[in-house]
Amino acid sequence: MRDIAFGQFYPGHSLLHKLDPRAKIILLVAFIVLVFCTANYAALAVVVASVIGVILLSKVPLRLYFKSLKMIIFIVLITSALNLFYGTGEPLWEFWVFKITLAGINNAVFVGARIISLILISSALTFTTSPNDLTDALERLMKPLNVFHVKVHEIAMMMTIALRFVPLLLEETDKIMSAQKSRGADMESGSLIQRIKALIPVLIPLFVSAFRRAYELAVAMECRCYQGGEGRTRMKSLKLSYRDYVSSAVVVVLIVGVVLCNVLLPHTVR
Amino acid sequence: MDFITAQNLVFRYLEEDETQVNTKVVRNVLDDVSFNIKKGEFVALLGHNGCGKSTISKHLNAMLLPDSGKVYVDSLDTADEDEDFTIRKKVGLVLQNPDNQLVASVVEEDVAFGPENIGIEPKEIRRRVDNALKAVDMYDYRNQPPHKLSGGQKQRVAIAGIIAMEPSCIVLDEPTAMLDPKGREEVMSTIKRLNREQGITIVLITHYMEEAVDADRVIVMDDGKILTQGTPQEVFSQVELLKRHRLDVPQVTELCYNLKARGVDIDTLSLHSDECIEKLLEVLK
Amino acid sequence: MSAIKVENLSCVYGAKTPFEQHAVKKVSFEINKGDFVGLIGHTGSGKSTLVQMLNGLIKPTTGKVYVDSVDLWAKPKEIRKFRFKVGLVFQYPEYQLFEETVYKDIAFGPTNMGLSQSEIKERVIHAANFVGLKDELLNKSPFDLSGGEKRRAAIAGVIAMDPQVLILDEPTAGLDPVGRNVLLSQISQYQKAKNNTVILVSHSMEDVARVTNKVMVMNKGNLAMFDDTAAVFARSDELSKMGLRVPQITRVIEALREKGIDLPSGVLTVDKAVMEITELLKKEGKL
Incomplete structure (x- = not known):
């Protein structure tokens, strides 16, 4: 339960760790768009090569990337498999209602490669950025939304608190499960409905505890003079450095590369 | 000079009647409680669960207001709503469960939470955070997530979060109740050091007698009233009174008391083992 | 007669990773029926892992646990049976209460055992008696009880399974002196009345000294001492080296x-x- 790899911060001092989190989020968004713009193998190669580059730059053990892939590989395989049979054109191979075409193979490869690239690149972001920096950056990036009366500070505070309490509640779930198992609760066998029923002795104490924690935390925050976002300062200020400009430039080059590949070479997929 | 003055505090709860359904009875959680706390003093507030000691702690920083009576903090009336935050800056409150008072997922960011709330300049926050973490001996852990720390360490981070607001007084509501002996020792020595070296006024609410013996003054509560107060020596010498109210005394004090009652020549009741050993050696040699 | 016997018991977390951690290292001991054993050791000494191996919550990496001379893991599918024989009360057990009434909560264990309604009722009332819960509390919601009552209700929930070995992890943590004394004497009375084996895991040497007749000391995953209570506490120098205070x-x-x-x-x-x-x-x- 505790080794959920996706979205876990891996402390380090690589170039990626040092980038401004705001820059990283914007670059991630740009990259996601880029991934979906790939229309032929040359463009895909550019994307895959840059994903590999990012992974190497992050200096995070490959094992962790594999772990985050492992959670999602089923979805990748299923979507790829579905795409395999949905190609149009001359069938290369046929059996009963199934037929595989060249376009189908292409589709499958592109869908698979795109999803995998997306997961790896977002993992690179979460591995190299502490959850705090991430919420902090989101709060600052979303600040303009204040104009539309979006409670940006409150949302960010909620995320901060959620991040703080997720490990705690996971640990607590573990503990409550052990306690109920010690009273003979059976959580491993039975039908689906029986198993859902078996969760009640875990969920109720968990909710009670979460509410109690929430109440106590609210008291503690008030004792520490919390009064919302107004008049609040921050200890750490984010500053863009040359690294952020250089990486942005690199991403721009990538975009140009993909666009050129798309324009100059024939499209393999729609 | 008195830093905190509490005059005739009364605080009531409505609670359900045990014998009759749907009728509420008034319970006086605090019943005419008066005391004062001097600047730089280390006061221990003793009593068992439900005696009203936690309710007092929340009165000292304007989280609760008395139904009648007054609390003055540094001459400010806690009932004055405009002064709430001024008072909370002066009197920091540390709660029992360290897990439920840390807000951020990085130690130093949590310590910065208080100063950030009151709009301190970033550079000054940095200075305060570093100082506060050094004061509780947690500076080396500043980049760690709280859930990787031991209970005692977490509680020290919580104390640092209060120190960073530079209060004159820290109220600690059973800060060691959930800790193991090592964590308790860490927290207690931190509290004593802050009192001694930085002159911070300490109000320690506890039910561990051992923690109260080093205080300047002990106030014992029972059933919403002050039972007795004075120096630890004065308070713990009243073994009979404390036992009658089902409160503990340190084992050595009880030993001296029982020996004295059996006619052994012991004049003052010791609070610490070293003192007790010395005295018994005199008697036994 | 031995109630619980342990041979070469080890538990390794995260084997073959950089985080490999030997929580319990080759521990062997035998606890007799009717013994009241204190288990002490500072946080991280392997106490919790050890007791969770005794009721089959954690599967030992190597070694064997015998309850009533039966190997716990001989038939892994029937491990649940042993949870009823070795009752484990966790630290802050009040956080496991979940039913609508105290009665139903205490009945959770016996119900899982598949007992008849009449037998369940008998056990619930019996268990509530042992921990000093008044009958009128049984129909209340467990969330309406006071802190000390919640704790006792939760302990009753394990006692109601009538285990041959009862393990309590820090049952007095966070209670005030009155609550602590009352609970300890109730546990002590339970032990005497049933002549069952009780293992008390505690940081409070005063508590352990008061009620147990034997003490086990865990240190860095090893069983450092296992002897009569007086004999263990006589070795105060060694204990303080392990970070324990007599x-x-x-x-x-x-x-x-x-x-x-x-x-x-x-x-x-x-x-x-x-x-x-x-x-x-x-x-x-x-x-």
Whole structure:
């Protein structure tokens, strides 16, 4: 339960760790768009090569990337498999209602490669950025939304608190499960409905505890003079450095590369 | 000079009647409680669960207001709503469960939470955070997530979060109740050091007698009233009174008391083992 | 007769990773029926892992656990049976309460055992009695109880399974002196009435000294000592090296002994100390 790899911060001092989190989020968004713009193998190669580059730059053990892939590989395989049979054109191979075409193979490869690239690149972001920096950056990036009366500070505070309490509640779930198992609760066998029923002795104490924690935390925050976002300062200020400009430039080059590949070479997929 | 003055505090709860359904009875959680706390003093507030000691702690920083009576903090009336935050800056409150008072997922960011709330300049926050973490001996852990720390360490981070607001007084509501002996020792020595070296006024609410013996003054509560107060020596010498109210005394004090009652020549009741050993050696040699 | 026997028990977390951690290392012991055993050791010494292996919550990496001479893991599918034989009360057990009424909550364990309604009722009332919960509380919601009552209701939930071995992890944590004393004497009475084996995991040496007749000391995953309570606390130097403190009263008497005063070792309670000192004074004609 505790080794959920996706979205876990891996402390380090690589170039990626040092980038401004705001820059990283914007670059991630740009990259996601880029991934979906790939229309032929040359463009895909550019994307895959840059994903590999990012992974190497992050200096995070490959094992962790594999772990985050492992959670999602089923979805990748299923979507790829579905795409395999949905190609149009001359069938290369046929059996009963199934037929595989060249376009189908292409589709499958592109869908698979795109999803995998997306997961790896977002993992690179979460591995190299502490959850705090991430919420902090989101709060600052979303600040303009204040104009539309979006409670940006409150949302960010909620995320901060959620991040703080997720490990705690996971640990607590573990503990409550052990306690109920010690009273003979059976959580491993039975039908689906029986198993859902078996969760009640875990969920109720968990909710009670979460509410109690929430109440106590609210008291503690008030004792520490919390009064919302107004008049609040921050200890750490984010500053863009040359690294952020250089990486942005690199991403721009990538975009140009993909666009050129798309324009100059024939499209393999729609 | 008195830093905190509490005059005739009364605080009531409505609670359900045990014998009759749907009728509420008034319970006086605090019943005419008066005391004062001097600047730089280390006061221990003793009593068992439900005696009203936690309710007092929340009165000292304007989280609760008395139904009648007054609390003055540094001459400010806690009932004055405009002064709430001024008072909370002066009197920091540390709660029992360290897990439920840390807000951020990085130690130093949590310590910065208080100063950030009151709009301190970033550079000054940095200075305060570093100082506060050094004061509780947690500076080396500043980049760690709280859930990787031991209970005692977490509680020290919580104390640092209060120190960073530079209060004159820290109220600690059973800060060691959930800790193991090592964590308790860490927290207690931190509290004593802050009192001694930085002159911070300490109000320690506890039910561990051992923690109260080093205080300047002990106030014992029972059933919403002050039972007795004075120096630890004065308070713990009243073994009979404390036992009658089902409160503990340190084992050595009880030993001296029982020996004295059996006619052994012991004049003052010791609070610490070293003192007790010395005295018994005199008697036994 | 042995109630629980452990042979070469080890538990390794995260084997073959950089985080490999030997929580319990080749521990062997045998606890007799009717023993009241204190289990001490500071946080991270392997106590919790050890007790969770005793009721099959954690599968040992190597070694065997025998309950009533039956190997716990002989039939892994039937491991649940042993949870009823070795009752484990976790730290802060009040956080596991979940039913609408105290009665139903205490009945959770017996119901899982598949007992008949009448038998369940008998056990619930019996268990509530042992921990001193009044009958009228049984129909209340467990969330309406006071802190101390919640704790006792949760303990009753394990006692109601009528386990042959009852393990309590820090049952008095966070309670005030009154609550602590009352709960300890109830556990002690339960142990005497049933003549069952009870294992008390605790940081409070005073508590352990008061109620147990044997003490196990865990240190860095090893079983450092296992002996009669007085004999263990007489080794106060070794204990303090492991970061454990013997009761204040024991320390004082040991210090007096070192100074050449003729007092017995392993004095665990104030009453005993008073008795020994007055006797000595009488013998020397000073009293």
